[in-house]
Amino acid sequence: MNKEFEQAEATRSAKQRQEDIDQINQERAGIETSRIPKTGLLKAKHEERQREKEHKNRINSQLLSQAYQDAHDRTLRLLNDTEDLLYQALIQSKDDLFRIQTEHEKLLDKAITLPNGEKAFISEQGEVYNENGERLEIEDVQAIYASHPNAPSWEAFLASQEALIAANDKHDQLLIHEERLVELREELEDENNPPSMDRLESITQELRDVSAQISPKPDHDVALEVSHTQPVKVPDLSL
Incomplete structure (x- = not known):
C-alpha cells in the first residue's frame, strides 16, 4: 500500500515539476499565463510588463482624447x-433685398x-404686356407710348422682376443655412452624444x-442692377 502511494506521489510531483518548468519557460519567453509567476524575478518582470502595458494604454487614451479635443475645437x-x-x-442680403424691392416698386x-x-x-x-406676362391687345400703342414717354419697357420690367426673385431666393437660402448651423451647433455641443471623429470631419x-x-x-459676379428709367423706342406700327 505504501509503495503504491509513494509511486503515485512521485508521479504527481513529477507532473507538477514539469508544469512549473513549462510555466517558467513561457514566462521567460514573454508568454502570458493564467498562473501566478513562480520566481521572484519573473514575477517582478511580469508586474513590470503589466505596468508598462497599462501605462501605454493610458498614453494612447490620452493621445486619442487630445486628438479628438483638438479636432472638436477646430x-x-x-x-x-x-x-x-x-x-x-x-x-447684406437684407439690404440688397430692400433696395431691389424699392427699385421694383418705383x-x-x-x-x-x-x-x-x-x-x-x-x-x-x-407688343404690350401686363405684369403677369399676358399679351394685351392694344389698338393704338403709339398713343399710349406718347402719353407715357418715360415708362419702363417690358424688358426692363422683366430684368427688375428677375432681380427681385433672385434676391428673395438668395435670402431664403441664407435662412436655410442659418437653421442648419443651429442644428450643427446643437450636435457639436451635445455632451451626452458627442460626434465621432468621422462625424467631425463630415461637419x-x-x-x-x-x-x-x-x-x-x-x-x-454681383447681380446686375436694372436701370428702368430709360424708355424703349417703340417701332412705328403705322401702315
Missing part, C-alpha cells in the same frame, strides 16, 4: 467663423397704367461648403 472654431460670415451675408409706379388700373409694358417689338466639410457658398463674390 470644428467649433470653423462653426463660429461660418456663423459670423453668415451674419454678415444676411445683413418701376411699377412709372409703368403705363391702363384705364382699368392694369399696369402695362411695351416691348422693343411694340467640417459641410461648414466649408457653406462658407464657400455665402462668401462675398467678386464684383463681376
Whole structure:
C-alpha cells in the first residue's frame, strides 16, 4: 500500500515539476499565463510588463482624447467663423433685398397704367404686356407710348422682376443655412452624444461648403442692377 502511494506521489510531483518548468519557460519567453509567476524575478518582470502595458494604454487614451479635443475645437472654431460670415451675408442680403424691392416698386409706379388700373409694358417689338406676362391687345400703342414717354419697357420690367426673385431666393437660402448651423451647433455641443471623429470631419466639410457658398463674390459676379428709367423706342406700327 505504501509503495503504491509513494509511486503515485512521485508521479504527481513529477507532473507538477514539469508544469512549473513549462510555466517558467513561457514566462521567460514573454508568454502570458493564467498562473501566478513562480520566481521572484519573473514575477517582478511580469508586474513590470503589466505596468508598462497599462501605462501605454493610458498614453494612447490620452493621445486619442487630445486628438479628438483638438479636432472638436477646430470644428467649433470653423462653426463660429461660418456663423459670423453668415451674419454678415444676411445683413447684406437684407439690404440688397430692400433696395431691389424699392427699385421694383418705383418701376411699377412709372409703368403705363391702363384705364382699368392694369399696369402695362411695351416691348422693343411694340407688343404690350401686363405684369403677369399676358399679351394685351392694344389698338393704338403709339398713343399710349406718347402719353407715357418715360415708362419702363417690358424688358426692363422683366430684368427688375428677375432681380427681385433672385434676391428673395438668395435670402431664403441664407435662412436655410442659418437653421442648419443651429442644428450643427446643437450636435457639436451635445455632451451626452458627442460626434465621432468621422462625424467631425463630415461637419467640417459641410461648414466649408457653406462658407464657400455665402462668401462675398467678386464684383463681376454681383447681380446686375436694372436701370428702368430709360424708355424703349417703340417701332412705328403705322401702315
